[in-house]
Amino acid sequence: MTGAPEHGIPEPGAPEPGAPEPGASEPGAPEIRGIPLAAALAAWTAAAPAAERACDLPVPELLRRFHPDHRPGGMVTLQAGPSAGAACPAELAVLLLSDSLLDDIDIAGAPIRDADVLVLGGGGAGCVAALTAARAGARVLLATKLRMGDGNTVMAEGGIQAAIGAEDSLQRHFEDTLRAGHFAADRALVAALVGDGPDCIRWLIREGMGFDLGDDRQRMGGTLLRKMPGGATAARLLSYRDFTGLEMMRALREAVLLTPGITVLDRHPALELLTDDRGRCGGAVLQDLGQGRLVLVRAGATLLATGGAGRLHLAGFPTSNHYGATADGLVLAHRAGARLREMDSFQFHPTGIAWPPHLEGALVSEAARAAGARLVNGRGERFVAELAPRDVVAAAMLRELAEGRGVRHDGGTGLFLDTPSLEREQPGILGKRLLTLSHLAHRAGFDPAREPFLVRPTLHYQNGGVVIDPAGRTTLPGLLAAGEVTGGLHGRNRMMGNALLELVAFGRRAGAAAAADARAERPRNLGLNHLAGWRRGLLAAGIGLGRKGPMLFPPYGHVTAEGLLGHAA
Amino acid sequence: MRVLTDPARRTGADLAAWLAQGGGEGLGRALADPAGIVPLLEQAGLRGLGGAGFPTHRKWAAVAAQPGPERWVLCNGNEDEPGTFKDRFLLAETPHQVIEGALIAALAVGASRLVLYVNPREAEAVATCRAALAAWQAHPLVAAVAAATGQALALRVVESSGLYIGGEESGAVASVEGGFPFPRLKPPFPAEQGVHGAPTLVNNVETLAHVPHILRHGAGWYRGLGLGEAVGTKLYSLSGDVLRPGLHELPMGTSLRELVFAHGGGMLAERPFKAVFTGGPSNTLLTAADLDVALDFDSLRARGSRLGTGAMIVVGEGTSILRKTAEYVSFFANNSCGQCPPCKIGTHQVARILERLDTGAGRPGDLAALANLSHMLPGSGRCGLVDGAATVLASSLATFRAEYEAALPRE
Numbered sequence: 001m002t003g004a005p006e007h008g009i010p011e012p013g014a015p016e017p018g019a020p021e022p023g024a025s026e027p028g029a030p031e032i033r034g035i036p037l038a039a040a041l042a043a044w045t046a047a048a049p050a051a052e053r054a055c056d057l058p059v060p061e062l063l064r065r066f067h068p069d070h071r072p073g074g075m076v077t078l079q080a081g082p083s084a085g086a087a088c089p090a091e092l093a094v095l096l097l098s099d100s101l102l103d104d105i106d107i108a109g110a111p112i113r114d115a116d117v118l119v120l121g122g123g124g125a126g127c128v129a130a131l132t133a134a135r136a137g138a139r140v141l142l143a144t145k146l147r148m149g150d151g152n153t154v155m156a157e158g159g160i161q162a163a164i165g166a167e168d169s170l171q172r173h174f175e176d177t178l179r180a181g182h183f184a185a186d187r188a189l190v191a192a193l194v195g196d197g198p199d200c201i202r203w204l205i206r207e208g209m210g211f212d213l214g215d216d217r218q219r220m221g222g223t224l225l226r227k228m229p230g231g232a233t234a235a236r237l238l239s240y241r242d243f244t245g246l247e248m249m250r251a252l253r254e255a256v257l258l259t260p261g262i263t264v265l266d267r268h269p270a271l272e273l274l275t276d277d278r279g280r281c282g283g284a285v286l287q288d289l290g291q292g293r294l295v296l297v298r299a300g301a302t303l304l305a306t307g308g309a310g311r312l313h314l315a316g317f318p319t320s321n322h323y324g325a326t327a328d329g330l331v332l333a334h335r336a337g338a339r340l341r342e343m344d345s346f347q348f349h350p351t352g353i354a355w356p357p358h359l360e361g362a363l364v365s366e367a368a369r370a371a372g373a374r375l376v377n378g379r380g381e382r383f384v385a386e387l388a389p390r391d392v393v394a395a396a397m398l399r400e401l402a403e404g405r406g407v408r409h410d411g412g413t414g415l416f417l418d419t420p421s422l423e424r425e426q427p428g429i430l431g432k433r434l435l436t437l438s439h440l441a442h443r444a445g446f447d448p449a450r451e452p453f454l455v456r457p458t459l460h461y462q463n464g465g466v467v468i469d470p471a472g473r474t475t476l477p478g479l480l481a482a483g484e485v486t487g488g489l490h491g492r493n494r495m496m497g498n499a500l501l502e503l504v505a506f507g508r509r510a511g512a513a514a515a516a517d518a519r520a521e522r523p524r525n526l527g528l529n530h531l532a533g534w535r536r537g538l539l540a541a542g543i544g545l546g547r548k549g550p551m552l553f554p555p556y557g558h559v560t561a562e563g564l565l566g567h568a569a
Numbered sequence: 570m571r572v573l574t575d576p577a578r579r580t581g582a583d584l585a586a587w588l589a590q591g592g593g594e595g596l597g598r599a600l601a602d603p604a605g606i607v608p609l610l611e612q613a614g615l616r617g618l619g620g621a622g623f624p625t626h627r628k629w630a631a632v633a634a635q636p637g638p639e640r641w642v643l644c645n646g647n648e649d650e651p652g653t654f655k656d657r658f659l660l661a662e663t664p665h666q667v668i669e670g671a672l673i674a675a676l677a678v679g680a681s682r683l684v685l686y687v688n689p690r691e692a693e694a695v696a697t698c699r700a701a702l703a704a705w706q707a708h709p710l711v712a713a714v715a716a717a718t719g720q721a722l723a724l725r726v727v728e729s730s731g732l733y734i735g736g737e738e739s740g741a742v743a744s745v746e747g748g749f750p751f752p753r754l755k756p757p758f759p760a761e762q763g764v765h766g767a768p769t770l771v772n773n774v775e776t777l778a779h780v781p782h783i784l785r786h787g788a789g790w791y792r793g794l795g796l797g798e799a800v801g802t803k804l805y806s807l808s809g810d811v812l813r814p815g816l817h818e819l820p821m822g823t824s825l826r827e828l829v830f831a832h833g834g835g836m837l838a839e840r841p842f843k844a845v846f847t848g849g850p851s852n853t854l855l856t857a858a859d860l861d862v863a864l865d866f867d868s869l870r871a872r873g874s875r876l877g878t879g880a881m882i883v884v885g886e887g888t889s890i891l892r893k894t895a896e897y898v899s900f901f902a903n904n905s906c907g908q909c910p911p912c913k914i915g916t917h918q919v920a921r922i923l924e925r926l927d928t929g930a931g932r933p934g935d936l937a938a939l940a941n942l943s944h945m946l947p948g949s950g951r952c953g954l955v956d957g958a959a960t961v962l963a964s965s966l967a968t969f970r971a972e973y974e975a976a977l978p979r980e
Binding site (some may be wrong): 111532546 | 639809810812814838885887888889890892896899909926928929930931971975976977978
């Protein structure tokens, strides 16, 4: 890298020793367009506070041209399965149309465990569902691929939405959510979500979760602090500093461990769902990673809470997701016969780290923008209203990068997130409220009060997923789902703060429905009964059985789509 | 050559459409020479296609020879075995060839009551049969049959209990009488003492469906349909690890290889062929060594197995024989009527041990216990249910013992 002192970002006004940077001029490498870092920093210093440039494109046009969901050739049509005909990213379609890792004979003689409710996934939704089901009297088995709590929930920083303000209403929350999702969401689900909102917050407080209070008091009691989430018409984002998800998971994890009736199986990924001879789901095949053997779980109701698909690095984007987000739940549910929806819609978070490379994709919380931090391009201009819905902000950022107004540095490009101006306007905010952000800057080796972050959009959330009804039941009898793995709540774009609310609201709904379903019907004649029909479908569609899924563990390091598909084979 | 499943015959309950494409012709010929029906079936070599393969003409002659005014014809459509799905197709799609066959039977044996005995789990079949039978009721051909036998002919659809055991012929008789379908000790056979003590002809749906075509085209035509010594066509219910499962009407005596690899599209995902559960699934398994066996009553009996209902459940590498056997034996255990203690307790005990092995809780003595039970159980019940369970157990244990041993917990 050129002109970089030990922390990598030159002082404003330092001499720029001749662009272009090394990566840009290598033969064969794609041309990286953008304004060199030093020049951009100079422009930013000169322009502070940044002037705003009005967006000259209407929003639909902006999304169509620059949002990764609309990239040409990015989507393929699913050729087989219950959602045949739906569009889906090519990387995901390979997994959705993969053959099982198991044959019938592999599970002969495998030890079997019984449970009323089997919860797959140990993130927020899984824990909430397990708690609810266990308190309704069900024997719950919670199986997770990594460890309980090791999921995306702990990375949620911004907060959780709930319409609790005096000027706010459920109706406004409902309308904001629908509008942000471009009216593609299922209204019944959204109504259930916003209606449960206030009670979910009460529930979380009873579980022992902390929230920021309005007058910034540290003692017990007070009014909850409300912030304005992106795309909303009222302040309804509740938070705990900027690690709300971590605080929520702390409370949930403790509650799960202290609740009798929940057995937790860490390091037990699900390889396949079990179905009976009428196609009803009745449990799952787990792999006991510790002992290297298969375990069958027979359950009256099976609840998927396996999260999203960020680690597939769709369209080559870096991701903010954790190591386990490999779409396993989607693959299993689709193979067993549950329908999916909006699988062609993913959320790209505007502010993922663009530099340094070892933190690429890691998330700078939206709390920073909610608190007032601005996005600035290489010319020192603001180019978008920072609190517009995420897809609009991300598309506007990608447009700046594509049209050469980004900041070029160290072989990559990004845009500034103006934390120094924020600190100047609200002294002390970085140290008190935006702790995770400061910690991240420390890991990157610079001082956020003096230098801006270099950010670019990162693959963040799966908007679509398994079709559910308001009770959390999928279209496959015996299978329920909650959390990011489900679709229909967010339409084609999720509002900030609705993910945490979703996992609590639908975790509770699905957990209660699972406990009731488990009482109603016990599975019989379980096996891998759906696989023969699935394989026939794949062969009839000419897809073959070469690919096996689910992926379970993604490869480490910088991943290209080609390398990833090779791994999936 | 498709006879029963010819697309032209799929008229549903529409009697006019059936008559328009040659239906009624067989019954007309039968009316012209009622005494010639049984000899014609003997020449044709028609056998009971519900599984037993008993020569049809002998049954008909036996019922016809019984004294007394009242005789019954019972068309058995209770079909409930795993892997069999032929009768529901015939009853729902082409009921008229079955009813015409039953009317010819009523004419031949001099019956005054004709019952279509249908499994109520096939709601479509029940509705279609009721409509089809109502259409015949008013037709002059039925009046002609009554005139020929000299007594009125009552046509009726009876819903069975839906229980597997109700498909056994004495169970079917008990069910039509209004009771629980307990099978009875034989003799006396239903041909001697059936419904309410009256001589009763019990025939499978598929058997009766062939009758009008034999009357119409002659015995020589029917014999010519089969391959080798076998006669006629057979509906094979193909399922399991094949690419194209489904109902295949093929000449009786088609080889297993041709059924699986030509008509079934080959093995699913090109896995090696492992075995076939035939019939009930209550017979000796066919393995790769039997691929060239002709699928007819006599060839399979010569191999120590049986054709049964024509159900062929194909198993490829990757599918567990132990799992399948456990499924089928627990089917038999769940469907044992409980009259005969060895069957009631024995099938349950076998199912329990197989389930235990399959779910990793097997014990060292389990294989010896299974072998012991497979010797003790056959012949201990009034009907063949327990024999079927014992046969499929003994056969899979003998042929695939390694799979059973692999499922035992390792020390």
